[in-house]
Amino acid sequence: MKAVTLASPRGAITVESRDVPVPGPRDVLLRMEACGVCHSDLFVASLEKLSLAPVTLGHEGIGRVEAVGAEVTDWRPGDRAGMTFLATVCGACDLCTTGRGRFCAKQTNFGYSAHGAMAEYAVAPASTLVRVPDGMPAAQIAPLCCAGWTAMGAISEAAVARGGSVALFGFGGLGHSPCRSRAPASCVSPSRTSPRTSWRTPARPAPISSSPPKP
């Protein structure tokens, strides 16, 4: 298979041929449809040291299940799934056991300390995957696996009530996601022209629907 590979710290990013990975007992093998390119990929490529090298980049992947490990019961071949940044957690620390495994100090991450999604095939623990409905264009929804997940996590953590409001600072790749997804609150962003004095509700405020986001 082909995989977008960072061979060494601050090395070139190249497309390399690799063996198709073999899923472990609790893993799923995905045939990838699309993977977003994130600024974090560039950040990883700029690091002086890598915990895994060569490493396949990418943590915004959409794919279909090709095969599952012997202990996987909730995913079947043909299911559609999304890969996020979180690859593994320890499962035993206070954070992991209280539903906050994304803050686990012992986590590994796709495209950084675990091989990522920017390849024809990728392996991920079944427990880390999110279900993706058919009919949603992979290239458009792939960034939801990073920017969307991050932003919605922040809103969830803040326990914003349905119908409440949130203020978004830094209205970029992450900031726009809550306003284009199932945000439980309306979004208010600083005006580009008068960031200190003028506030506005985006033209497409926080829809609460199941329709796919637009790119």
Ligand SMILES: [Zn+2]
């Ligand atoms: Zn990202």
Ligand SMILES: [Zn+2]
């Ligand atoms: Zn942990």
